[in-house]
Amino acid sequence: MSLAHNQVIALQVGYSYKDASDPTAMRANCSCTLIRCRDGTNIIVDTLTAWDGEHLKSLLAAQGLEVNDINVVVCTHAHTDHTGCNYLFQKARLHIVGSCASKRDLYFEHPSALDTHGEVLLEETPGHTLDCVSVIVHNTQLGGTVGICGDLFERREDIDDAKIWKMAGSEDEKRQADERQRMSQLCGHIVPGHGPIFALDAELRSKIENYVKLGD
Numbered sequence: 001m002s003l004a005h006n007q008v009i010a011l012q013v014g015y016s017y018k019d020a021s022d023p024t025a026m027r028a029n030c031s032c033t034l035i036r037c038r039d040g041t042n043i044i045v046d047t048l049t050a051w052d053g054e055h056l057k058s059l060l061a062a063q064g065l066e067v068n069d070i071n072v073v074v075c076t077h078a079h080t081d082h083t084g085c086n087y088l089f090q091k092a093r094l095h096i097v098g099s100c101a102s103k104r105d106l107y108f109e110h111p112s113a114l115d116t117h118g119e120v121l122l123e124e125t126p127g128h129t130l131d132c133v134s135v136i137v138h139n140t141q142l143g144g145t146v147g148i149c150g151d152l153f154e155r156r157e158d159i160d161d162a163k164i165w166k167m168a169g170s171e172d173e174k175r176q177a178d179e180r181q182r183m184s185q186l187c188g189h190i191v192p193g194h195g196p197i198f199a200l201d202a203e204l205r206s207k208i209e210n211y212v213k214l215g216d
């Protein structure tokens with residue numbers, strides 16, 4: 001079956017908040033996203049923690065998929081809440097973790113397109129870590145381009161309060177601010193690392209742009 005659009009599906013919405021019993025600790029898990037490409041390629045972006053294997057299998061089953069149906073694994077960066085279940089996807093042709101692309105013990109050049117139509121692209125978006133990547137999905141069921149950006153954006157609220165993305169950790173705040181602006185211009189919707197998908201509008205884009213120009 002070939003699809004009219006690339007489908008971006010939230011398998012699990014990410015979260016992050018201070019733990020109730022230990023205020024020095026955080027509770028966090030990533031936004032875990034499935035892309036069903038028009039050409040039949042199935043891509044999973046960010047794979048939860050290592051304790052989520054059975055849970056992730058059930059999330060895929062709800063989409064009619066098994067772990068062996070996933071063709072490409074992308075982790076936006078190498079933190080443990082984004083890479084934990086990579087081991088499930090033994091039939092994938094490629095595992096990409098940040099700037100590293102491999103299958104078994106074979107390491108490849110970083111690919112740009114992940115589908116045969118050239119509509120699902122891998123982009124370097126440094127900041128949270130220096131080798132963070134995002135997946136840009138054109139021609140989606142939402143009517144435009146979706147950026148699955150990992151922790152480049154923590155959640156929608158970090159556009160109004162930059163402390164949120166900075167306190168989540170940034171290896172280069174200047175580059176992260178620049179990449180946030182670039183992605184906000186390129187995409188109609190963003191899937192942030194730890195929150196629900198959100199739409200960009202002129203007001204949000206100008207806030208992101210003003211941050212680059214003026215800072216806090």
Ligand SMILES: [Zn+2]
Binds near residue numbers: 079
């Ligand atoms: Zn994260």
